[in-house]
Amino acid sequence: MDNGTDLRDGGHHGGGRAPAVVTDDRRLLHGILVHDIRRDLRRHLRPMLAWYLLFTAFATIAAAPLTTWSLAALLHWIEGPLGGNFSDLSRDLLALAWLALAGALSWYVVMLQQAGMLLVSASRGCRYRTAAAALLGMLRRALPLALLAALQVTAHAVLAVPWLAIGGALYWLLLGGYDPYFVVATRPPALWGFLAAFLPVLATGLLLHATLYFRWLLATPALVLEGRRPVAALLRSRDLTRGRHLRIAVLVVGVALAVAALPMLVTALYDRAATPMLDWIPPHRALANAGMVVYLTLYAATVLGMLLLGTTLNTLLVRALFHRLGGARGNRAVDATPPHPGRFVWGAEAAFLVVALVQASLAVASMNLRNEVTVTAHRGASTLAPENTLAAFQAAIDAGADAIEFDVRLSADGQVVVFHDSDFRRVADDPRAVESLPLAAMRDIDIGSWFDPAFSAERIATLGEALLFIDRRALALVELKPDARNAAALLDATLREVARGGWTDAVVLASLSPDLVRAAREAAPDVQLALFANAALPGTARRTDFDMLGLNHLQVGTATVADARRRGYLLQAWTVNDPERMARYIDLGVDDISTDLPAEAVRVRAARARLGDVELLLARLHSWLRR
Helix, strand or coil: CCCCCCCCCCCCCCCCCCCCECCCCHHHHHHHHHHHHHHHHHHHHHHHHHHHHHHHHHHHHHHHHHHHHHHHHHHHHHHHCCCCCCHHHHHHHHHHHHHHHHHHHHHHHHHHHHHHHHHHHHCCCHHHHHHHHHHHHHCHHHHHHHHHHHHHHHHHHHHHHHHHHHHHHHHHHHHHHHHHHHHHHHHHHHHHHHHHHHHHHHHHHHHHHHHHHHHHHHHHHHHHHHHCCCHHHHHHHHHHHHCCCCHHHHHHHHHHHHHHHHHHHHHHHHHHHHHHHHHHHCCCCHHHHHHHHHHHHHHHHHHHHHHHHHHHHHHHHHHHHHHCCCCCCCCHHHHHHHHHHHHHHHHHHHHHHEEEEEEEEEEEEEHCCCCCCEEEECCCCCCCCCCCHHHHHHHHHHHHHCCCEEEECCCCCCEECCCCCCCCHHHEEEEEEEEHCCCCHCCCCCCCCCHHHHHCCCHHHHCCHHHHHHHHHHHCEEECCCCCCHHHHHHHHHHHHHHHHHCCCHHHEEEEEEHHHHHHHHHCCEEEEEEEEEECCCCCCCCCCCCEEEEEHHCCCHHHHHHHHHCEEEEEEEECCCHHHHHHHHHHHHCCCEEHHHHHHHHHHHHHHCCCHHHHHHHHHHHHHHH
16 A cells, blocks of 8 residues: 555445556546546535535534634633733633634534535435435534544644744744844844744644644545544544655645635636626616625625535545545445435525525625724824824824824833833834833933934823823824733823823723723723734624724624624724725724824725715625625
8 A cells, every 4th residue: 555556445334346456646646536536526516515505504503603602702711802912821821722622613614514525425316315314424423523623633732732832942042032023023133043943843843734634634534434433533544545645745735726716716707707797787776786685696606616616626535535545435325314305405505595695685785885984093104204203193193094003111110101112122223121211211212213314303202292292183092012010000100191181082092901901991991992902703802891992904804893883892903004905994894994004094085985875885895805
């Protein structure tokens, strides 16, 4: 088997005719790609369609809500959306555990789908009977498949520990003394040293993970088609793939890349070929809505077909590999079927299509074409003046920004100062930390010349000076940047300054730390609060903790917008500097866009406001297609 000889279509438990002996890898690949997959597509595509729709209905009604609820409950226990700054090692470990569980559940759903498709491909009955039997067969194997998924994810997690630990140690040794933003923004020599040391470790780790993945690639068909237990299925896959990992990888990755390109290709072709037809619709809102519903339904059906084709190709490839390398075909009469299988599957298909049509109709009907979006200048107009300076704030006001976001830290003498980094290395080539210097010493540091010599007079401002300068000409979005030991002191000093100047109605306090936001809510219930996060699972953000959720714009989509509406908080997308993306997020319905280019965002907003309803509807369709 290791040398590519005597690869028969045997079966330990299944029947079927054994094909000719495969004597080399070229014949193996040719047999799989040209003969097996083409034959199985012709024979099983319609039953696969019935199964795909049935499983999609099952996943929508049961699997996806249960998975989301479980992950959301765990995140509530961890206390906060994923992506904030966790304050201690135990919280970091809990976050890693959450990621491992999320990976395991996602992989489990994939395995359930593949198991059903394997059962369909091993049967030759009526497509409705086959799909219904596959669902029952999948449910009967749900527990063994869960154990198999848990074993695989656990093995990969254990395998990741050494290279992650080495990476963490290298980061601490080479970059631990630098502010993280300084590293990202300036790419110091130490960063290249870290990459030179860590990339070989990372490559080795990924190679080991890939080897393990392809070693166990055939475990699912071994469990489903041969009835093996989880551990035995892993051992069976190891034996079948021994000595062939690289060649299997080339085949699997090649098919995966082709499959991944299909939805993107369809979207591009659909946008070019079908979208222009919408221009034929008369400029009437009701007709435009009807046309949009039809368009979205047809588009969804087309994408569904491509996803079905991709999933089917992947499953048939795995089955063909399993079959060619010596695995059983599986029994033709795989599982008992429920009574009236045609009604059973037709009901699932009809329910799925009705739900898709209703969702498309609701999506169009719920479009608030004239939603108000505000523009926040990130650290002021930071492309026109040095960030977090009074000059940048003035430029933001001149650009028409509705709000100005800036960062505050605590000085050695307890003053709240406007500054982003933990030290002055990036803006003044001065390694001294903000928390180690009194305000008087900071006043001597030039924080403007790094941007342009014309700003050499710029000095660090206090929170009180910044609020007085802005003077309600824009809302002040104040992000708290505590160091490891002064979070409570920074919050207290900030709240005192806000109260002393009477700025409660003119500021929003923000942080990446859910704990700090919660403490601010308890200390000052009247102050508006924002929680910033790199990512958040819909349903995990508790409305009582904050008034606005600021998300990395790459994580903002229809689900996050809908969740914000349902829970009653504002949603900000940060940091968006591309005009096309700005328009896209306006169309999605975000409440605020944070940008380094406030003048550009104001221009895009004004251009959107000049469009008619039908034009806006078409613009939103384009944005939806480009999500």
